[in-house]
Amino acid sequence: MSSSLPTAETTSTLLDGFSLEMTGKDIDELTAARHVIPGGTRINVTFLGNEDLPMRVAAANAVRDAGLVPVPHVSARRLRSHEDLAEFLSALNTDRVFAVGGDPATPHGPFADALSVIESGLLEAHGVRSVSIAGYPEGHPDISDEALWRALADKHAALAERGLTGEIITQFGFDVDPVLDWIAAIRERGIDLPVRVGVPGPAGIRKLLRFAARFGVGTSASIARKYGLSLTNLMGTAGPDRFLRTLAGDYHPGVHGTVRLHFYTFGGLRTTSEWIADFRS
Numbered sequence: 001m002s003s004s005l006p007t008a009e010t011t012s013t014l015l016d017g018f019s020l021e022m023t024g025k026d027i028d029e030l031t032a033a034r035h036v037i038p039g040g041t042r043i044n045v046t047f048l049g050n051e052d053l054p055m056r057v058a059a060a061n062a063v064r065d066a067g068l069v070p071v072p073h074v075s076a077r078r079l080r081s082h083e084d085l086a087e088f089l090s091a092l093n094t095d096r097v098f099a100v101g102g103d104p105a106t107p108h109g110p111f112a113d114a115l116s117v118i119e120s121g122l123l124e125a126h127g128v129r130s131v132s133i134a135g136y137p138e139g140h141p142d143i144s145d146e147a148l149w150r151a152l153a154d155k156h157a158a159l160a161e162r163g164l165t166g167e168i169i170t171q172f173g174f175d176v177d178p179v180l181d182w183i184a185a186i187r188e189r190g191i192d193l194p195v196r197v198g199v200p201g202p203a204g205i206r207k208l209l210r211f212a213a214r215f216g217v218g219t220s221a222s223i224a225r226k227y228g229l230s231l232t233n234l235m236g237t238a239g240p241d242r243f244l245r246t247l248a249g250d251y252h253p254g255v256h257g258t259v260r261l262h263f264y265t266f267g268g269l270r271t272t273s274e275w276i277a278d279f280r281s
């Protein structure tokens with residue numbers, strides 16, 4: 001892909017409609033960040049092992065009370081039963097969710113993958129109208145590319161059959177090239193869902209490398225250099241400015257279709273929100 005220089009306009013357009021992510025423990029962060037987050041911004045709320053239902057519902061309600069749009073995660077493998085899912089959805093009272101497989105190596109209940117949550121019918125039965133699904137430009141450490149491609153096609157078809165709108169949220173990464181190559185590949189496979197490119201929010205280099213290692217995200221020396229991650233000065237911080245400029249420069253609507261941004265905040269919802277406000281100004 002020929003790298004072209006991004007204009008301020010293409011970079012700003014790319015940032016339109018960006019979404020953020022928080023965990024159930026980040027409500028104070030949300031309150032602190034509220035003044036720099038545009039009204040109506042979507043905020044994904046994680047579904048992690050160290051959170052419980054009341055925490056997840058409280059976080060989603062805090063997002064709504066702040067005039068923002070919660071997108072609660074539903075981690076298939078962490079659900080203990082159909083009732084567990086039904087109880088969660090009725091407590092959330094949300095019209096959109098992010099349905100994701102979940103990190104447990106073995107499912108805690110009847111759902112082994114996001115497709116089975118979609119096919120349960122429980123989402124639309126509880127008022128959900130839009131379902132985000134996960135995407136892996138760089139593959140997944142424990143799942144074959146073939147399984148990921150098949151699951152993506154099955155989820156895309158299942159959403160269409162059920163009249164549910166959707167989008168794809170990609171795993172964060174530090175290298176734009178595999179992201180745009182992957183988006184071009186899904187378009188060739190007829191998957192036209194909007195793609196929210198996962199972007200690491202600004203954070204300490206040590207923290208970025210720790211989460212990259214935890215989630216199987218590539219941080220080779222060449223990728224680190226491209227991103228501006230110094231692997232020697234681990235005391236420093238790094239933001240996604242180069243990543244976003246490269247993405248804006250190499251993005252072609254005719255090839256890649258609708259692309260937006262999803263910022264993973266790693267506990268830094270306020271830092272990320274302020275960084276985005278500065279980057280846009």
Ligand SMILES: NC(=O)C1=CN([C@@H]2O[C@H](COP(=O)(O)OP(=O)(O)OC[C@H]3O[C@@H](n4cnc5c(N)ncnc54)[C@H](O)[C@@H]3O)[C@@H](O)[C@H]2O)C=CC1
Pocket residue numbers: 073076077099100101102103104105112113114115133134135140142143147148151152170171
């Ligand atoms: N923001 C987030 O929370 C994100 C989480 N993930 C993680 O990526 C993995 C896959 O998620 P999806 O793309 O929604 O997959 P999926 O639910 O569509 O499943 C795709 C295929 O991988 C298998 N699979 C799913 N999770 C697995 C796991 N933890 N270990 C082994 N096999 C698994 C499924 O059985 C299925 O065959 C999950 O572990 C998920 O937690 C990925 C991206 C972002």
Ligand SMILES: Nc1nc(=O)c2c([nH]1)NC[C@@H]1CN(c3ccc(C(=O)N[C@@H](CCC(=O)O)C(=O)O)cc3)CN21
Pocket residue numbers: 022023025026046048103171172207215264265266267268
């Ligand atoms: N495979 C996979 N599983 C995931 O759960 C996952 C991904 N990928 N991709 C990116 C997002 C980011 N995720 C997370 C998970 C936990 C924290 C977390 O523990 N945050 C702490 C503070 C962070 C710190 O300071 O270390 C918090 O309190 O929010 C953050 C992001 C979950 N996500």
